[in-house]
Amino acid sequence: MTKLSLLLASAAALLAAPLSAQTSSLNAADGDRLASMADKALESDSIAWDFVEGLTTEVGPRQSGTEAEQRARDWAKKWLTAQGFAHVTEEPFMMDTWVRGEEKAQVLSPFPQPLTLVALGNSAATPAEGIKAxxxxxxxxxALADAPEGSLKGKIAFINHHMKRTQDGSGYGFAGPVRWTGPSLAASKGAIAVVIRSVGTDSHRTPHTGGTTFAEGVKPIPAAALSNPDADNLVRMLERSDDVKLHLLLTPRNLGQTRSGNVTGEIVGRDPSLPPVLLACHLDSWDLGTGAIDDGAGCAIAAAAASHVAEAGQPLRTIRVLFAGAEETGVWGGKAYAKAHADEPFAVGLESDFGADRIWQLRTNFSDSNAELHKKLVRAVERFSVEGSNREAGSGEDLTVINQQKTGHVDLAQDGTHYFDLHHTPDDTLDKIDPAQLRQNVAVWTQVVGILSNEAGPIKTQ
Amino acid sequence: MTKLSLLLASAAALLAAPLSAQTSSLNAADGDRLASMADKALESDSIAWDFVEGLTTEVGPRQSGTEAEQRARDWAKKWLTAQGFAHVTEEPFMMDTWVRGEEKAQVLSPFPQPLTLVALGNSAATPAEGIKAxxxxxxxxxALADAPEGSLKGKIAFINHHMKRTQDGSGYGFAGPVRWTGPSLAASKGAIAVVIRSVGTDSHRTPHTGGTTFAEGVKPIPAAALSNPDADNLVRMLERSDDVKLHLLLTPRNLGQTRSGNVTGEIVGRDPSLPPVLLACHLDSWDLGTGAIDDGAGCAIAAAAASHVAEAGQPLRTIRVLFAGAEETGVWGGKAYAKAHADEPFAVGLESDFGADRIWQLRTNFSDSNAELHKKLVRAVERFSVEGSNREAGSGEDLTVINQQKTGHVDLAQDGTHYFDLHHTPDDTLDKIDPAQLRQNVAVWTQVVGILSNEAGPIKTQ
Incomplete structure (x- = not known):
């Protein structure tokens, strides 16, 4: 018997409540016990840290569709089982897989020197001898969009779009398209390769990777991101000369269809017939770092919160954690899950996929339709310095099933001020997580998931 | 005619002093003019920034003994000439040159994942298929020193010695031996390769390179430095398992004897028969970064200070800048210079080779023998928040000639708190320099070099 199972059994015994009470929302005593558990998590949670420490050490990078991602799923299933989760399941799906090869860049003239870059996901390969242009x-x-058609024929396009540092991550929304569709746009104008300034806010020689998408009818070209200091250097060269030549070598490969999968586990509720609460994150990471903040921390937070809620007393509704596969390369897992579970009703979904820094705002998509519950949640997290907002919740790549069902959605917005220093870089490693901020996440999640999973009535009325 | 030559000519005209006055120390008016020039440098110096911006952009990495270092010498000679320095000279010498090749590490078991590392200078190569051990x-x-003889036979030694962050750089003195002689020590105990924790204070996936030396009779083995996050990860693996296996591939090469050289230039003094003031730095850099702080900034500071002193009025003594070659791989330039100039008397030497952060302390080696001058220097830099110290000056790898002659020596100690975040890493790039702190360096150097180069009497009496 696992530690959590023991706790669940004793909590159930302690409750000693009549059956009728067990199908209603939290009573005062249960509410107090949940609040104490959240407070205790803030003080001393070790579950989340242990999860992310274990995953990054024992698996490390786990790119979607690779053998490493399978090892991560095996690791996660073992962990969930040991932690007392029920119905630990792997749901496989197939996906297209691209993997990195060699990547080198060298200024040939007028100022010969190497530049540091990484290929973007879906980049084409250069010829074996590279491209000189x-x-x-x-x-x-x-500015790229304004370039005349055909004007980049035979050239390497360089997009030096700067990303701004913001708390809410909105800087990514403005700079992201450079990576998402910039290469395709450059290719459509004749470019034979593209290098972009990293979509990130740091100043290290650790370029940011991430997926890029070529529009239909546009032949993929080699596409890579320079580190920000390298982009600065290239800008200085272009200020001095209108004839800067680059040698670019990228040898990524498409592996075709490979297997990925979603991993789920449950804290079974007192009334399993009620639609469950879904806590999502993604288990895959980019290949450059060990995926501590993106998204090891997210799965750690969701799983730790579910554990603490169970420890406070068996919840009314089932809580299901969804460790989605293959998010980074196209939300394959989230989409596969939505397809497979389209007909299963969910009460509400939450996702953690924005690092390990503190939660600063709570949003729901029922502040009008279920104002009482919305206010209850806001009041419950005030003591963790989280503010309520009437802005509608709806983020979460891996909550496709929730978004399709238009059911309940809660966003626990994390402070993203430093997130894009690390996101998709080699620097996404365990040492970047502040244990105190991680615990604040777990505390807030415990409080919120505890209330939601003990809510007897519908969470969002359509 | 260059801008500086024009300024020198007009300054000489403005002085309009009798010949006798020109052979004595600074008078009050000249002293005021020098102080104003230093103040102006603090406010608005652009010479140092332009130097390091130009060198890192137009040359970039410039490892000793390579073609890139020759390009740096050509660049520096052109720059010194344009800036109005006289007697711009290259003094070539030959040296042994080692260059980096491929470098890869992979944990094979029990937790397969790649590790980020860089070879140390003088590392041996692994076989083409790498080493698995x-x-x-x-x-x-x-702890390594305590390991019994022969106990490392067939193993890869990992030295996880942590470096402490200090203002004065003393942490390097304690941690440095791990890199300087740790690989040799491990080899002498039978190790077939060695990986060390980077001798540095950052937390990025940017490992620190640097030279290592194998003792006579010890056959060189492959030797590399893991980034600090990777060292942490390996420690966690070793805490879980006593059978961690690594695949290590390093393909550095020894090129044999290649050419390097020192570059010098002068601000000619009013009395060229007096021993000159020598300002040293090194022009070579490690290959991973662009050598902005190590030591582009040092040469920038020395050359900018000499320029400002000249602008304030032709100094009594000649000021010579020495941009030494091949410091990083064994002070080849400093030693060659000492040999070639053993019989030439120097008045005093100063070196800048500790980054671009502010100067916080002034030390001399004549606080007893020439207390008046020592105090004059201390008083003159107080306004830049620099403290005087009676600790004896004597640092400066490239001041070998000064140390051998036991002549005057002044240390302008820089704040090294952040230096070892960057030193010898890919992150040693221009964006890491704070222009305000760089200007403070130039101001203090201008003030001190101005006083020293206008000192008529001996600076240090033996």
Missing amino acids: QVVGFDSYA | QVVGFDSYA
Whole structure:
């Protein structure tokens, strides 16, 4: 018997409540016990840290569709089982897999020196001897968009779009398109390769990778991201010369269809017939770092919160954690889950996929339709310095099933000020997590998931 | 005619002093003019920034003994000439040159994942297929020293010695031996390769390179430094398993004897028969970064200070800048210079080779023998928040000639708190320099070099 199972059994015994009480929302005593558990998590949670420490050490990088991602699923199933989760399941799906190869860049003239870069997901390969061509620089996505058709024929396009540091991550929304569709846009204008300034806010020689998508009818070209200091250097060269030549070598490969999968586990509720609460994160990571903040921490937070809620007393509704596979390369897991579970009703979904820094805001998609519950949640997390917002919740790549069902959705918004220093870089490693901030996440999640999973009535009325 | 030559000519005209006055120390008016020039440098110096911006952009990495270092010498000679320095000279010498090749590490078992590392200078190569062996970990240099003879036979030694962050750089003195002689020590105990924790204070996936030396009679083995996050990860693996196996591939090469050289230039003094003031730095860098702080900034500071002193009025003594070659791989330039100039008397030497952060302390080696001058220097830099110290000056790898002659020596100690985040890493790039702190360096150097180069009497009496 696991530690959690023991706790569940004793909690159930302690409750000693009549059956009728067990199908209603939290009573005062249960509410107090849940609040104490959240407070205790803030003080001393070790479950989340142990999860992310274990995953990053024992598995490390776990790119979607690779053998390493399978090892991560095996690791996660073992962990969930040991932690007392029920119905630990792997749901496989097939996906297209791209993997990195060699990646080198060298300024040939007028100022010979190497540049540090990484290929973007879905980048084409260069010929084996690389590409040698002149660089044409653009300050922004808009400037590239303005370039005449055909004007980049035979050239390497360089997009030097700067990303701004913001708490809510909105800087990514503005700079992201440079990576998402910039290469395709450059290719459509004749470019034979593209290098972008990293979509990130740090100043280290650790470039940011991430997926790029080529529009239909546009032949993929080699596409890579320079580290920010390298982008600065290339800008200085272009300020001095209109004939900067680059040698670019990228040898990524498409592996075709490979297997990935979603992993789930449950804290079974007192009334399993009620629609469950879904806690999502993704288990895959990019290959450059060990995926501590993206998204080891997210799965750690969700799983630790579910554990603490169970420890406070068996919840009314089942809590299911969804460790989605293959998020980074196209939300394959989230989409597969939505397809497989389209007909299963869910009460509410929450996702953690924005690092390990503290939660600063709570949003729901029922502040009007279920104002009482919304206010209850806001009041319950005030003591953790979290503010309520009437902005509608709806983020979460891996909550496709929730978004399709238009059911309940809660966002626990994390502070993203430093997130894009690390996201998709080699620097996404365990040492970047502040244990105190991670515990604050777990505390807030415990409080919120505890209330939601003990809510007897519908959470969001359509 | 260059801008500086024009300024020198007009300054000489402005002085309009009798010849006798020109051979004595600074008078009050000249002293005021020098102080104003230093103040102006603090406010608005652009010479140092332009130097390091130009060198890192137009040359970039410039490892000793390579073609890139020759390009740096050509660049520096052109720059010194344009800046109005006289007697711009290259003094070539030959040296042994080692260059980096491929470098990869992979944990084979029990937790397969790649590790980020860089070869140390003078590392041997692994066989083409790499080395596969068990890792034996040591917490410190002392622990490795205690390992029984032969106990590392067939193993990869891992030295996880932590470096402490200090203002004065003393942490390097304690941790440095791990890199300087740790690999030799491990080899002498039978190790077939060695990986060390980077001798540095950062937390990025940017490992620190640097030279290592194998003792006579010890056959060199492959030797590399893990980034600090990777060292932490390996420690966690070793805590879980006593059978961690690593695959290590390093393909560095020894090129044999290649050419390097020192570059010098002068601000000619009013009395060229007096021993000159020598300002040293090194022009070479490690290959991973662009050598902005190590030591582009040092040469920038020395050359900018000499320029400002000249602008304030032709100094009494000649000021010579020495951009030494091949410091990083064994002070080849400093030693060659000392040999070639053994019989030339120097008045005093100063070196800048500790980054670009502010100067916080002034030391001399004449606080007893020439207390008046020592105090004059201390008083003159107080306004830049620099304290005087009676600790004896004597640092400066490239001041070998000064140390051998036991002549005057002044240390302008820089704040090294952040230096070892960057030193010898890919992150040693221009963006790491704070222009305000760089200007403070130039101001203090201008003030001190101005006083020293206008000192008529001996600076240090033996």
